[in-house]
Amino acid sequence: MRLSTGYVRASGYAHKVRRVLFALTKGKVDPKEVVRAAGELNSKIFEEFQKRGVDKGDVVRISVEFSIEDGSIVWNYDTLSIEVYKKEEEEKLARAMEEVEERERELDEKIREIENLALNIKGAVDELIEKIEELKQEHTSLKLKAEE
Structure with missing residues (x-):
């Protein structure tokens, strides 16, 4: 499966990731697992934002593939894509x-x-x-x- 946030302000990416993940996995995994997995992914994204100097006003688009294994969401971080559109440039x-x-x-x-x-x-x-x-x-x- 693939999670894609669409365009979203960097300041709102975590909420968008959680909402999209809940929608994609509804009825497939326990909601607590969705919260856990979203938190894990959001931490990874935040690290990437810091490395790239992403500002909260920038616009980003995030996508990543994942699978559901034994009721757990497993991220394929090799497929993590973060597009950044700097506010001052865009x-x-x-x-x-x-x-x-x-x-x-x-x-x-x-x-x-x-x-x-x-x-x-x-x-x-x-x-x-x-x-x-x-x-x-x-x-x-x-x-x-x-x-x-």
Whole structure:
């Protein structure tokens, strides 16, 4: 399997690695193992960032292959690729990243709104079902009284 973060600010790489790894391994490994493996990879990436002088405002794209062996995530560090786009050299890409980040925030907000709406609808449906059951019970008791 291959983990790829896409373009992300260096300051947010660890969160992105964890999110992508959770998505790739959902239902395949224990979540604690995902957290452990993400921490291991993030440490390795951080070391590389320090060696290369990566600034938190730089944009990076990280990819690495991994396998799942006996419920554990095993990184193939030979395939680790870290592309770095220096903010001062790639101002256009940095502006694009700001736009992407803003759109992600907007999307997260819209998703929360839709989730809340879905919960409200579910509540209304549950209430309707309850009212229908009450009407059925009342109707049944009316029938029984009429038959007496």
